[in-house]
Amino acid sequence: MYYRGYLPDGTAFEETKEEWNDFKKQWEVEKTNFQRISVFPGDNESELNFGWYSKTNDTLPAICWGKDSINDCKEYEGTVKEEYIVKDENGKNAVKYYSNRVTVTGVQRGSTYYYKRKIYGKYESDVIQFNTHNTNNYQFIFVGDPQIGGSAGRFSSVNYYRKALDDNEGIRNDAFNWGKTITSAFDKVNQEPSLILSAGDQADEMDMSKRYIEEMQYSALLLPKQMQQIPMAAALGNHDSTFDTFRRHFNIPNPLKDTIYVNPKTNYITEYNYFFRYNNALVVVLDTNYLHCVDFKNVIANAIKKYPNTDWRIAMFHHDIYGNGIAHAQTDSGIRVIRPCLTKLFHHYKFDVVINGHDHVYTASKFVTYNPNANNNGKYDTTGVSEINKNPDGPLFITANCSTGAKLYEYYKEEEMTWDYVHKNFQRFASSSFGILDFYYEDNNNIASLNVTTYDSNTHNINDGPYKIEKQKRCCNTPDYITEDGIWGVEYGDWCGIVNETINEDVDISEFINEKDIYIDYEDSEV
Numbered sequence: 270m271y272y273r274g275y276l277p278d279g280t281a282f283e284e285t286k287e288e289w290n291d292f293k294k295q296w297e298v299e300k301t302n303f304q305r306i307s308v309f310p311g312d313n314e315s316e317l318n319f320g321w322y323s324k325t326n327d328t329l330p331a332i333c334w335g336k337d338s339i340n341d342c343k344e345y346e347g348t349v350k351e352e353y354i355v356k357d358e359n360g361k362n363a364v365k366y367y368s369n370r371v372t373v374t375g376v377q378r379g380s381t382y383y384y385k386r387k388i389y390g391k392y393e394s395d396v397i398q399f400n401t402h403n404t405n406n407y408q409f410i411f412v413g414d415p416q417i418g419g420s421a422g423r424f425s426s427v428n429y430y431r432k433a434l435d436d437n438e439g440i441r442n443d444a445f446n447w448g449k450t451i452t453s454a455f456d457k458v459n460q461e462p463s464l465i466l467s468a469g470d471q472a473d474e475m476d477m478s479k480r481y482i483e484e485m486q487y488s489a490l491l492l493p494k495q496m497q498q499i500p501m502a503a504a505l506g507n508h509d510s511t512f513d514t515f516r517r518h519f520n521i522p523n524p525l526k527d528t529i530y531v532n533p534k535t536n537y538i539t540e541y542n543y544f545f546r547y548n549n550a551l552v553v554v555l556d557t558n559y560l561h562c563v564d565f566k567n568v569i570a571n572a573i574k575k576y577p578n579t580d581w582r583i584a585m586f587h588h589d590i591y592g593n594g595i596a597h598a599q600t601d602s603g604i605r606v607i608r609p610c611l612t613k614l615f616h617h618y619k620f621d622v623v624i625n626g627h628d629h630v631y632t633a634s635k636f637v638t639y640n641p642n643a644n645n646n647g648k649y650d651t652t653g654v655s656e657i658n659k660n661p662d663g664p665l666f667i668t669a670n671c672s673t674g675a676k677l678y679e680y681y682k683e684e685e686m687t688w689d690y691v692h693k694n695f696q697r698f699a700s701s702s703f704g705i706l707d708f709y710y711e712d713n714n715n716i717a718s719l720n721v722t723t724y725d726s727n728t729h730n731i732n733d734g735p736y737k738i739e740k741q742k743r744c745c746n747t748p749d750y751i752t753e754d755g756i757w758g759v760e761y762g763d764w765c766g767i768v769n770e771t772i773n774e775d776v777d778i779s780e781f782i783n784e785k786d787i788y789i790d791y792e793d794s795e796v
């Protein structure tokens with residue numbers, strides 16, 4: 270309904286034609302490999318959470334992790350459990366897969382590591398290089414909806430628009446473009462990104478009878494070699510929530526365990542709310558397929574309790590509560606339910622930036638604060654965004670666009686808007702995009718700065734930003750030196766000022782909890 274334009278597949282561009290033709294051959298060989306390595310962030314920047322499938326469970330998985338060389342690498346042994354059956358495309362030939370989990374600890378910054386995987390009791394010959402970077406000056410890549418497989422059913426220049434792409438062709442198309450986007454993002458930061466944030470809808474398949482297709486989409490997601498060289502934290506999108514593939518592939522840190530809704534059949538935690546610290550940033554990831562303000566509050570409070578003094582608080586979840594897409598942000602009933610809850614939580618817990626997806630059109634909000642008296646379906650106030658923003662009342666909400674270009678939609682025009690939270694919209698059809706969060710210190714390390722910028726994957730032209738946010742650096746340590754200028758401590762070997770603030774105040778969310786705060790079925794559209 271909202272789609273227009275054409276797909277940015279390889280044949281649309283002469284310069285990528287050869288690459289596309291090579292990829293088609295590679296994909297035929299690779300597409301049924303469901304045992305790829307996933308690298309997730311661990312509890313903090315010194316840990317990595319690996320996950321992968323195996324077809325047996327009689328040997329324990331391991332990662333051998335070596336600094337500067339694979340020789341004398343240290344073995345980290347993991348666990349294997351949870352049988353999972355995947356039938357082939359015809360619903361026959363059931364294959365069992367088991368989820369393997371390994372956590373590597375003691376990872377230092379600014380280092381070169383090499384690792385290899387032990388599967389089926391033997392180490393593979395592939396040795397993967399893994400670089401870590403500066404603590405004080407580092408970049409995250411962020412992406413919206415890779416939506417791999419979303420091109421299925423759409424018309425493309427691959428076959429000269431003669432017929433819609435089938436499932437296989439759609440995945441292959443988006444797999445290629447996902448690889449191009451990731452490569453482009455790595456190029457933009459000189460091959461030194463520290464982390465990827467993906468705001469949900471990593472895969473497109475929602476049909477319960479098509480597990481095999483869903484697994485092929487995950488295979489495509491984890492295919493680029495860079496995906497083994499950097500941790501990716503992902504949120505659960507509405508398209509990812511039909512299956513529990515997310516949990517089986519990914520080894521998530523600090524999951525919220527006492528959630529409102531637990532699948533009574535499996536007893537598994539159904540939601541995927543979690544958090545981790547990375548250098549001076551705390552990242553909290555919410556599962557907004559389940560609309561329980563109390564769960565959101567609990568995971569945020571747990572995160573801040575464990576890591577109270579990071580300079581930055583970043584949230585990520587799929588459903589864009591301050592987006593401007595025609596498809597979702599104004600119409601999904603679920604978004605209207607969680608907008609006031611999350612606005613209050615982010616305001617009181619002092620979040621700086623929120624990354625969303627879902628609407629497949631880019632939106633940057635103004636800075637949004639909570640106002641209980643605002644009569645605007647969201648209880649929010651806004652202040653404008655500039656190129657440089659000192660100590661803003663945040664957060665800034667970024668709705669990232671579809672990072673493969675698989676599905677690209679429309680936004681409301683200015684004259685159609687009856688809401689005032691939109692700062693900037695951007696859509697360029699037949700394109701893909703990514704964003705960069707650039708964290709750094711300035712002014713003798715007293716000022717913590719963050720630039721938020723979104724780029725076109727093909728050209729590196731800036732789609733929006735950079736928006737700079739700056740504030741006084743927080744200090745993780747207890748005060749041990751007091752001068753007329755303030756209170757000082759030591760962090761990472763440097764003196765730093767301590768920002769006094771109340772960070773663990775209890776936020777009253779009773780107005781967002783009804784007497785039966787039980788599972789609410791999320792009525793989503795087809796997107």
Ligand SMILES: [Fe+2]
Binds near residue numbers: 508629
């Ligand atoms: Fe999506």
